[in-house]
Amino acid sequence: MRWSWRLGEVAGIAVYVHVTFLVLVGWVAVSHWLPERSIAAALAGSGFILALFGCVVLHEFGHALTAKRYGIRTRDITLLPIGGVARLERMPDVPIQELWVALAGPAVNVVIAGLLFVWLALTSGLEPLSQLGVATGPFVQRLMVVNLFLVGFNLIPAFPMDGGRMLRAFLAMRMEYTRATQVAAGLGQGIAVLFGFIGLFTNPFLLFIALFVWIGAGQEASMAQMKSALGGIPVGRAMLTDFRTLSARDSLARAVELILAGSQQDFPVVEDDRVEGVLMRSDLLAALASRGQVVPVAEVMRRNFYLVDSSDMLETAFARLQACDCHTLPVMHDGRLVGLVTMENLGEFISIQTAIKAKVA
Structure with missing residues (x-):
């Protein structure tokens, strides 16, 4: 996700924080500082938000690690002002597996709230709920109540x-x-x-x-x-067969010419009939802004990319387009590049098929 910074990686899952989350922390700190002009109050307010979002991260890892048990990879977890987002490659196809993956997140918050309750009970730190507020009351008890709120909200x-x-x-x-x-x-x-x-x-x-x-x-x-x-439709029936390719030795100026001459946005980079990479429009624009048009395509293209075979089902292509940070998949047949498939292409195919079926009916 753009405007996000990487915090680290746990269990092979990268954790990012979006810039808007930092704005939220800053707003909370200022709102706590203004009434008393107290740095301690500002630190306490921002500290509570950070602790709360630590619980949100654990919630998302509940989803991610449960999905991992079913062979589903999580691309990353991103912290936003509205909460956390765990980007799974796909949701489980088996309903009971989806149930467990969905339930795992709130279950983590239940465990956190339970542990905090035990701590408060052992330390005699429980206060009447009437004395709790968004910014008032014992830190640990407020955190426990917010975790219970997260459980209730997520179970809607x-x-x-x-x-x-x-x-x-x-x-x-x-x-x-x-x-x-x-x-x-x-x-x-x-x-x-x-x-x-x-x-x-x-x-x-x-x-x-x-x-x-x-x-x-x-x-x-x-x-x-x-x-x-x-489902049940091969990629070969819907792929784009009128497309252009680039060589790794081409300059970005050549890619600009092809974009302006047609509607294609992303270009397979082919050498000796092998697909060596894919030049994405977003990467092209970023390189043009920072390095100019004389840069070779080889320095900008993505070398890690997804492929599909023309005999694969469109459902597979759709899943890979969802899973990858890309908009175009090269389509292969017997080791040769024979077409491209995009999300827009799939949408048009569905629209046409729907129209044909309506006419037949």
Whole structure:
């Protein structure tokens, strides 16, 4: 994700923090400093936010490590002001596995809250809940309460929260996966409408949550429908066959010429009939801004890239496009480059097939 800085790596999973998260920490520090003009208050406020997001990171690792048990890799975890995002390569295909992956995150928060409760009970540190506030009350007890809040919030049966995925997993045990997704997404959007209505009269923050849930539910339903529509169709039926390639010795100026002359954005780099790399439009623009047009393609192209075979199913190509930080996959057949497949290409293919089926019906 752009505007993110790498904090480190745990269990082979990179952890990033987005710049907007640092803005949140700064805002909290200033808001705590202003009432008393106290540096100690500012440090206490920002420290609580950092501790809270430490719990969020552990929540995301709950998802990631459970997914790893089922052979699903997590690309990275990114901290945002709205929480953490663990980017799994894919969700499990088996409903019970998706259920466990979704449940693992809230379960981590339950364990954290339980450990904090035991500590407070042993140290006689429990205070009445009426004395707790967003910025007031014992640090550890506030952290315990917030973890319980995270559990409740994430169990709301609406995408993109964990509860929505758990609901979809339960439904998928009894009905077709795409239909289960549509039902869960519909319920989620109904909850979004309810949140929005309540937010109009109470807390404006609920309006933000309502929009977040509405968009997340719609995206999940669209993705499931696209995945279902692509099942059983070979890549060779939908790939782009009219495309251009580059040589590793070409300059970036040549890539600029090809982009301006057509609609292709990314270019396979071919040497002796072998695909040696892929020049992505985003990498090209970054190199043009910093180094100019005379740089050889070999210095900018990506050497680690995904491929698909023309006999692979479109569902496989779709999954790889989701998993990789790319927009184009080279398509091979008998070791030769025969086409390209993009997310836009898949969308157009589905639209055309839907139109044809509608005419036949």
